[in-house]
Amino acid sequence: MDNLSKVPNETKKTIAWVSLENDSSFTIKTLLFYPNITFAAAGFLWDPPITSDLTVNDLQQSISSAYIVIDMSDLSAKDSTLDAWKHYFGYDQISDLPRFLKEKRLFRTHRLLNPNGFDDWTERSVSRPDLILQDLIAIQYPVYQPNYVVNWFDKFAETGDNVVISTDKCDDSTFGLPKTDFGTCTSKDFLGDGKNDNGDQIINVGNPGGNNSDDNNKDKKTKVNPGVIIAIALTGSLLILGLGTWLFVVARRKYRERFVKLRDEPVVQMNSVEVK
Numbered sequence: 127m128d129n130l131s132k133v134p135n136e137t138k139k140t141i142a143w144v145s146l147e148n149d150s151s152f153t154i155k156t157l158l159f160y161p162n163i164t165f166a167a168a169g170f171l172w173d174p175p176i177t178s179d180l181t182v183n184d185l186q187q188s189i190s191s192a193y194i195v196i197d198m199s200d201l202s203a204k205d206s207t208l209d210a211w212k213h214y215f216g217y218d219q220i221s222d223l224p225r226f227l228k229e230k231r232l233f234r235t236h237r238l239l240n241p242n243g244f245d246d247w248t249e250r251s252v253s254r255p256d257l258i259l260q261d262l263i264a265i266q267y268p269v270y271q272p273n274y275v276v277n278w279f280d281k282f283a284e285t286g287d288n289v290v291i292s293t294d295k296c297d298d299s300t301f302g303l304p305k306t307d308f309g310t311c312t313s314k315d316f317l318g319d320g321k322n323d324n325g326d327q328i329i330n331v332g333n334p335g336g337n338n339s340d341d342n343n344k345d346k347k348t349k350v351n352p353g354v355i356i357a358i359a360l361t362g363s364l365l366i367l368g369l370g371t372w373l374f375v376v377a378r379r380k381y382r383e384r385f386v387k388l389r390d391e392p393v394v395q396m397n398s399v400e401v402k
Contacts, residue, residue, distance in 0.1 A: 130168035130263070130270075133318035139266045140323050142172035142192040144185065146199040146214055152180040154188060155198060163255065167262035168318065169194075182216035190224045193323040194231045194265060196279065203243060206236065208282050225324070230283040233265060237280035247278045270316055 141164050143155040154177040164171040174188045189195055197211065205214070212218045217227060226232055238246035251258055261279045263270050320329040 129314055129316050130166075130318075132315055133168040134329055137318045137320055137322055137329055139169045139193040140172050140191070141169045141194045141196065141262070141266075142189045143196050143198055144189060145197070146201070151178070152182070152185040152215075153178050154180070154185070159255075163258055163262065167259055167266065169262065169266060186216055186220075186224075189226075191323065192224075192226055194233065195226045196233045196235070197282065198235065206234075208232075211282060227283075229325075230281055231265075232282040233279040234282050235278045235280075237276065237278050245278075251278060267316070267318060269319070 143160050143164075145153045145155060147153055154172060154174060156171060156173045156177050161171045161173070172189060172192050176184070176188075180188065199211075199214075201210070204210070209218070211232075212227075217223060235247040235251070236245040240246065240249075257277050260271065260274060261276050264274050264276050265279050317329075317331040320327055320331040322328050
């Protein structure tokens with residue numbers, strides 16, 4: 127069921143998937159599953175005209191207005207810090223940082239790690255698009271599932287966000303077994319947060335959960351009780367019927383007053399007429 131289909135386009139978040147390549151160039155990922163999974167999560171994929179072989183300046187100009195940036199770079203452990211990332215991506219000497227950095231919306235897919243420090247994303251994400259979808263929704267609209275715990279996307283600006291998977295959960299004997307943690311999905315209308323990429327509230331969506339409760343209350347206030355509608359209709363019908371009856375009586379009386387009864391003429395007896 128598509129619970130996010132009613133999120134207005136004006137308030138959908140722009141997501142840029144980026145990567146630092148081995149030749150020090152940059153790529154904005156727009157192929158394969160990226161458009162589909164982003165769209166399914168009620169987001170817009172950042173898809174500029176040029177997406178590969180970008181220089182630092184090209185990349186900065188291209189993603190400066192993105193609401194969320196997800197880094198897919200294969201960084202070494204010593205470079206997996208925000209300061210190192212800002213250095214490689216050219217933001218260490220910039221005073222006016224883009225909003226996604228100021229407001230801590232830079233993510234990586236390395237929140238879950240195995241005991242050896244390798245990320246779980248490369249192992250499981252391909253088989254669990256349902257978790258990718260929920261993660262993407264959660265980092266855009268935290269109130270959609272308030273109790274949901276993000277699996278793979280960690281905020282790069284927050285240290286200590288990584289979760290190391292215990293050895294028993296990395297047991298090879300469980301690999302390929304049927305999954306039982308898909309959870310359930312309940313149908314509900316979700317309208318997003320009503321904010322554009324700049325954080326401006328442009329649409330009133332009601333309560334924090336994104337449902338238009340205020341609009342519902344307005345509807346309830348403006349709705350008329352069906353019984354009242356029936357009573358008004360019945361009263362109107364009776365008034366029309368009464369008016370029709372009165373007009374009928376008046377008209378009948380008028381024509382009665384105009385009616386003149388003819389006098390009876392004497393009966394002429396045919397046999398009393400003399401035949402000459």
